[in-house]
Amino acid sequence: MRPEPVPLESENEIQILAALSDLMGTSMPFEQVIATAMRFTSAMMGAEGSSLLLVNRREGNLSFYIALGEKAEQLKNITLAQGEGIAGFVAQSGLPIVVSDVRRELRFSRRVDQVTGFETRSIACVPLRVREELKGVIEVVSKRIGAFSDKDLDVLTAIAGPVAVMIENARLIDEVKGLHDKLEKAGRLKAEFLATMTHELRTPINIVIGNLDILLGGFVGELNDRQKESLKTALRNSGEALNLVSSLLDLSRIEAGQFVIRMEEFRLEDVWTELEMLFRLGLSGKNVELSWEIQAPLPALQTDKIKVKEILSNIVFNAVKFTDRGRIQVSTAPVRGGDEVEVVVQDTGVGIPSEFLPFIFEPFRQAEGSFTRSHGGVGLGLSIAKRLLNLLHGRVEVESEVGKGSTFRITIPTKYSA
Numbered sequence: 001m002r003p004e005p006v007p008l009e010s011e012n013e014i015q016i017l018a019a020l021s022d023l024m025g026t027s028m029p030f031e032q033v034i035a036t037a038m039r040f041t042s043a044m045m046g047a048e049g050s051s052l053l054l055v056n057r058r059e060g061n062l063s064f065y066i067a068l069g070e071k072a073e074q075l076k077n078i079t080l081a082q083g084e085g086i087a088g089f090v091a092q093s094g095l096p097i098v099v100s101d102v103r104r105e106l107r108f109s110r111r112v113d114q115v116t117g118f119e120t121r122s123i124a125c126v127p128l129r130v131r132e133e134l135k136g137v138i139e140v141v142s143k144r145i146g147a148f149s150d151k152d153l154d155v156l157t158a159i160a161g162p163v164a165v166m167i168e169n170a171r172l173i174d175e176v177k178g179l180h181d182k183l184e185k186a187g188r189l190k191a192e193f194l195a196t197m198t199h200e201l202r203t204p205i206n207i208v209i210g211n212l213d214i215l216l217g218g219f220v221g222e223l224n225d226r227q228k229e230s231l232k233t234a235l236r237n238s239g240e241a242l243n244l245v246s247s248l249l250d251l252s253r254i255e256a257g258q259f260v261i262r263m264e265e266f267r268l269e270d271v272w273t274e275l276e277m278l279f280r281l282g283l284s285g286k287n288v289e290l291s292w293e294i295q296a297p298l299p300a301l302q303t304d305k306i307k308v309k310e311i312l313s314n315i316v317f318n319a320v321k322f323t324d325r326g327r328i329q330v331s332t333a334p335v336r337g338g339d340e341v342e343v344v345v346q347d348t349g350v351g352i353p354s355e356f357l358p359f360i361f362e363p364f365r366q367a368e369g370s371f372t373r374s375h376g377g378v379g380l381g382l383s384i385a386k387r388l389l390n391l392l393h394g395r396v397e398v399e400s401e402v403g404k405g406s407t408f409r410i411t412i413p414t415k416y417s418a
């Protein structure tokens, strides 16, 4: 059996829709896709001008979004009031319309022609809809009477669907981008505020600590034991507050992008020497062996020493804090042909529950609940270490088993480059 012949008018629609879907598959900006489709369609209809008008969501008026034809430039500055002209009627009623002779059409407004000098005789206009909401209209115009038929209206209606979707998508993308920018700005403001606040808080806490030291040292008179005990408690708490504020300051400075990299050449061994006494102090009274091993000669580092020191100190201090017996082994070696150094911090401490491992680098996360916590700290050390490592283009990985211990593997590029 022979296939039914396809009527000419639907052949046109199919041709246009096929061209449109080809265009949509290209990397062309969507305004150009729409303009090309409209140019193609109006040429097929023998129209002299075509335009796409969008409804302004707030005022309800219509403005020219795309205009093609000899008067296109002038049209861009014109706004139609709600319901004004044929476009206004279609945008309000949602009904497609063909006007064969505008002189016999009461809804036609001469205002646009008066501005542009174009002499419109006939119009075809269809609504642009997304999910029943009217977004605007597509209109083609001609200087000839009776230039358009109902079939032309079908062709216009066929492109109106995909065009409306493209416009709505672009609007949604703009909205999301705007929101993202706003959120980013709000986040930055918050971080800057925190950085300033914590910086300001450090000064009074330091003054409190200084004065407590003076009192405890007996420089302003002898104290009895009870007075000394309560001052010591105050001193300990002020010290903790200072640590917290300093950690918060570090974190918020990184978040606010207020950190600069200060490059210098140094040896990792020196960093260790500067820290070792503090670690040993933290281990006093515990039966834990602390060792530092260099597996192969290390290259000198050219990066930010203060940050490397802070990273190492946060990770080793955790091992010191969470290990009550056994050993803490810190071993280092050059890797990737000396382009990076690796520091492995291995302890035989309490270990980290596997369900908690994914969160340890997030701020304020601690395996122990705040009521059962016996180790002190606020849960900022690892998040700071990780962020500092990111700044230096380094990495950190962790393996741990509850009851057996934890291993933190840090890798830092030998030479920092931006």
Ligand SMILES: Nc1ncnc2c1ncn2[C@@H]1O[C@H](COP(=O)(O)OP(=O)(O)OP(=O)(O)O)[C@@H](O)[C@H]1O
Pocket: 247, 314, 318, 319, 322, 347, 349, 350, 351, 352, 360, 365, 366, 367, 368, 376, 377, 378, 379, 380, 381, 382, 383, 406
């Ligand atoms: N070596 C380790 N052994 C066992 N648990 C660890 C170890 N390192 C980190 N953790 C777990 O990860 C949590 C987060 O560590 P992080 O250093 O960020 O905070 P913190 O040590 O509790 O407090 P802060 O470092 O701010 O003083 C710790 O509370 C602990 O539960």
Ligand SMILES: [Mg+2]
Pocket: 314, 317, 318, 377, 380, 381, 382
């Ligand atoms: Mg810590």
